[in-house]
Amino acid sequence: MSSRRTFIAVAARRRARILPIAALIAAVAAQVAAQELPAFRKGQWQFERTIDDGSGAPQKVSLRKCTNPSDDMKRQNAMLSSSGCKVTPAVRSGATYSYSAQCRLQGVSVDSRSVLTAEGDGAYRLVVDSLEDGRKKREVLVARRVGDC
Numbered sequence: 485m486s487s488r489r490t491f492i493a494v495a496a497r498r499r500a501r502i503l504p505i506a507a508l509i510a511a512v513a514a515q516v517a518a519q520e521l522p523a524f525r526k527g528q529w530q531f532e533r534t535i536d537d538g539s540g541a542p543q544k545v546s547l548r549k550c551t552n553p554s555d556d557m558k559r560q561n562a563m564l565s566s567s568g569c570k571v572t573p574a575v576r577s578g579a580t581y582s583y584s585a586q587c588r589l590q591g592v593s594v595d596s597r598s599v600l601t602a603e604g605d606g607a608y609r610l611v612v613d614s615l616e617d618g619r620k621k622r623e624v625l626v627a628r629r630v631g632d633c
Contacts, residue, residue, distance in 0.1 A: 523554045523605060524552065524553040524554045524605050524606070524608070524629070525552070525605045525606055525629055526550075526551070526552035526555075526633070527550065527551075527552075527606075527629045527630070527631060527632050527633060528548065528549070528550050528629070528630050528631045528632065528633055529548070529549060529550075529551050529553060529627055529628065529629050529630065530546070530547075530548050530627070530628050530630045531545075531546065531547045531548070531549075531625065531626070531627050532544070532545075532546050532625070532626045532627075533545045533546075533547075533623065533624070533625045533626075534623070534624045535621065535622075535623045536621065536622045536623075537616075537619060537620075537621040538619070538620055538621070548630070550633035553608075553627060567587065567589065568587065568588060569585050569586065569587040569589075570585065570586045570587070571583060571584070571585045572584045572585070579601055579602045579603070580599060580600070580601045580602075581599070581600045581601075581602070582597070582598065582599050582600075583597075583598055584596060584597045584598070585598070592616050592617050593616070593617055594614055594615070594616050595614060595615045596612050596613065596614035596615075597612070597613050597614075598610060598611065598612045598613075599611045605629075606628065606629035607626075607627060607628040607629060608627050609624070609625070609626050609627075610623075610624070610625040610627075611623070611624050612624075612625075
């Protein structure tokens with residue numbers, strides 16, 4: 485196998501491992517958000533997620549869907565109740581909510597610090613700085629309601 489193919493295969497395996505863990509970290513953030521943040525409006529939402537684990541170019545994931553983020557957060561909250569994550573209470577300052585979490589996910593120890601900034605009921609920004617088995621990672625999620633369904 486050529487070195488380029490080997491690199492691509494290794495990168496694909498790394499993405500396959502990182503994205504599920506990142507999604508679970510975002511779900512931890514949602515657990516706090518479901519309990520503490522203002523309700524978000526149902527509609528067509530655009531989600532832009534950037535994940536930087538320091539190993540190269542940040543991974544970018546974009547999704548547009550008709551949803552109610554508040555309901556999504558409640559569903560994720562129910563899923564996390566059995567995961568064993570320990571989340572600190574959110575500290576609110578205006579529209580900014582800060583909290584941390586400690587989890588063991590898929591055999592990986594994850595400590596994270598999250599800052600969520602709500603922009604009314606139609607947008608929010610979430611920045612999660614985490615340490616996964618000694619490796620630093622930053623995830624930025626920008627969510628914005630873009631219209632009706």
